[in-house]
Amino acid sequence: MSFTQKPGPEYFTQAPEVTAVLDALKNRFGERFEQLVISDTLDKDGRQYVHLVQEGGGVLGVALVGYTYILEKAGIRFMRLAGTSAGAINTTLLAVVREDKAAGLTKSERILQYLCNKPFFDFVDGHPFAKKLIKWVIKTEHFARRIKKGARRVGIALAALLLTDVVSTGLRHHYPVFNGIALVSYILTGMMLLGLALAAGYGSYLISRLKNRGFGINPGKNFTDWIKMIMAENGVQTIEDLERVSGKMPEGLHIRNVETDRSLGDDPTRGLRPDITLITSDIITQNKIEFPKMWNLFRENQQELHPAEFVRASMSIPIFFESHIIRNIPRELPIVQTHWRNHLLMEPEDIPTAVRFVDGGVLSNFPINILYNPEVTIPRLPTLGIELNDATPADNTLNQADNLGLADYLGKLFNTVRYYYDKDFLLKNSLFRKGIGVIDVHAYNWLDFNIPSDKQRELFVLGAQAAGKFLLEDFNWEEYKTARIVVHQAVNTSGKDMRGVSNILTKSKKKK
16 A cells, blocks of 8 residues: 555554554553553543653654554653654654544544655655655665676776777777777767766766755755644644643642652652653754754744754754754854853854754764653653664674675764764663663664555554563563662762662672
8 A cells, every 4th residue: 555545543553463462451451551550640530651762763753653652542641752853753743743532532643644644755855856866776675785786887898898999999900890899999988988977977966966955865845844734733833832832731740659759848740841852963063952942042032943943953864854054043142142151061252153953863863861860869750762773683793893894884883973872871871771662673764755554554563562562571660660769879879870780780680
């Protein structure tokens, strides 16, 4: 089935594998999930709240929707949200899109409605030639290998023609037959050189065009307009609107257990407030930027920026999409200078007049550190995360160091840089691994914006199954909470980081 046929949300949610996940959860936790305990923070309807961070991954983000669909169906809602790229898209939609209580639709189901009415290839809005090339490249297996093989063949053919030119030129005076061979060889050589010259010229034109368009093939305007449309339909037109809907307090918020952190005083919910954080990377100042928190770095008046720009900045996949540029920064204003000093420790003379954003995943593809509050002694809700694992089985072999091609080398070099922030945090705070669910998506191309709907459903199913496994097998709130308390106390008394304490807890648990 082609996605342009616009299958409805039921095409995803009624997949047998998805209904099987819900049935297994109901068998374990009750028809209304009344026996599921994943947090001590609840609203008046008994729905449990968690913090949630979502990883980026292009079109693989459909799997994120499958994961959050299961969480919502199990009565789980979200307090603080953070995400990068595709994770930023689902983060924004979870914050903005309203539930349809009359129809019994969760936010994830309403997000599915928007996805079902939008062919993903619309986002590839560059030059028609580029669109055709992208479609061909993505669908071609081992593309780099085939390009390399083609270039080698062209080189061999050109060398053979040049050799024939030399030989036939030298022999034609002695053997008349070589006059014809030389003529044909000259013509073929000239045609090949002309073709290579035209290709080089067109390549130079494309590079110049790429530079003039923010070093991206696609403007990303179609995506921005789509996000703006969704925001408008849900009452969000300004940054103030985004902060209002993402910061709306749940009705009847309360804590399940009487025992709470003494530092909270008489209000056990103190400090709990929903918000969202979208990560992008500014390559001009070389900083990780958090939206909407840092909007005031770039404008004095928030009305001059549309919140859809934050999402567009976060998903600016280098080369594939144009980088998102904000120009005319009022760097001379004292209030703007103060914000730059407070957020990024930059002095007025270092503030640029314009910034250029690329995909947030360049610096932080899984920004779980955003949701960590070291001051909380007794956690009231867990910090959950959704990772998209696109590593192939070949990536896990032990002899990679001696068997890397140039493309693999550059890819791993880039991944080493972009995962540094997140891995460093998780190494020092390894306990947070207990709250992370992993979706295995290695069989899918994250840039396949022409992905058919049956493959999208497969991704949705993988997300749903990963969420089911997480709730059924991987997560225990009481163990998580107890470990967090022990770790916090140990860090405060011994000065150790959470990595060492978490390792001690793990070892002691194995001994038991």
